[in-house]
Amino acid sequence: MDWLERMNRAMDYIESNLAGEIELSEVARRACCSSHQYQRMFSFITNVTLAEYIRRRKLTLAALELQNNEAARVIDIAMKYGYESPVSFARAFQSLHGITPTMARQDGIALKAYPRLSFLITIKGVDAMNYRIETKESFEVFGMERVFRTDGGGDEPDTPEQFWKQSHANGEVERLAANAGDLPRFVSQDSYKVHALCSYKHTGNDTFPYMLCAFKSGTSNANGYSVITIPAQTWAIFPSEPIAWDEIGGTIETLYRRFYTEWLPTSGYEQLDGMELQVFGEKAGLHSVELWFGVRKI
Structure with a gap:
């Protein structure tokens, strides 16, 4: 199917x-x-x-x-x-x-009608979408995790964006970066020390887990943090172009949308349940993000 x-x-x-x-x-x-x-x-x-x-x-x-x-x-x-x-x-x-x-x-009253949606493949243009397929051995990440509602409701902080802001404000992001240690060899050395892991375990039909995380290496100090083991799998990795930091949020949304609407329907792959990584980096004064999706051949 x-x-x-x-x-x-x-x-x-x-x-x-x-x-x-x-x-x-x-x-x-x-x-x-x-x-x-x-x-x-x-x-x-x-x-x-x-x-x-x-x-x-x-x-x-x-x-x-x-x-x-x-x-x-x-x-x-x-x-x-x-x-x-x-x-x-x-x-x-x-x-x-x-x-x-x-x-x-009443006769003649104006109402709104929202028709049933159907999913189709349409040709949207010829803009290239950069990606690469990589198979990686199992690795570990560690960090601070929260569970959020899919609809954005709940107690503060009620979105991942607010979780980032709060963790920057109270120094937790900087502390996690200091405990990260050396980056593993399979990660670009232009990467930051703190990233985000999403949907890595089941928390309910209306919620999802989200972790501000660092890659665990031999020089990391993971004491007091949650540790998650990422199994060996194939990843479809979608990098952004170099951008200013204030464009990160919009860039992530665009990459997600293009992954779901342009790449996934015609790629011959299907997304594995969970294990999405957002890997952030910097080079020559500009920032970048890579979205990692666990996938397998159909």
């Missing part, structure tokens, strides 16, 4: 269960990946979160029922699409459509 078929099978399941319970684990199973991995792919490809897409589809169908079934009560439609009360349904409905559910039944 190819990448497009898997993604569209997941969409089939979502569409057939909009008026029922949508299990994210089942969505992910049909796409042959973890729940977190599927939600990340979905967000990068569509520019909307999976939860928001499902909400829009439910409210689109609810609006159609309000217009086409005058006998149906608002409370019944609200409960059908997963809202526990008319108040919460009305709030969500008005946020999307700009009117109340009752007003949706």
Whole structure:
């Protein structure tokens, strides 16, 4: 089963269960990946979160029922699409459509419709995408880890970006760099000492683990840190061009999006569940980032 078929099978399941319970684990199973991995792919490809897409589809169908079934009560439609009360349904409905559910039944009223998504391969241009495939032996990283919600909610710091800022502010990043020791030979010597590891273990369907980490070598001091063993595997590595530091965030997002929308669907590889590395570096006064994805041949 190819990448497009898997993604569209997941969409089939979502569409057939909009008026029922949508299990994210089942969505992910049909796409042959973890729940977190599927939600990340979905967000990068569509520019909307999976939860928001499902909400829009439910409210689109609810609006159609309000217009086409005058006998149906608002409370019944609200409960059908997963809202526990008319108040919460009305709030969500008005946020999307700009009117109340009752007003949706008036003739000539304007509503919004969000159609079902399907995944296709399209030709976007001829911009080159630099990458390399490398097989590496098992290695270890160590550092500070947090668990974040996929939708960005939760207590502070509630995003990896805020985790970086907090750890810089309290000196933890600098302390980790001082304890890193020498870089292993398989890492570019232009690399920084502190990087990021993502999705390296299962923490739940709606959460993902994230670690500010250093590569562990014979000169590292990992006392007091979490240590993660990265198994031997093949990596697809995508380097950025040299950039200014304030462009790092946008560059990472662009690399992720191009990986999911341009490279992965046609590469003949599939992404392994988890083990994404963001490796940062500097050369000649400019910065860079490499995204490492664990992959295997289909």
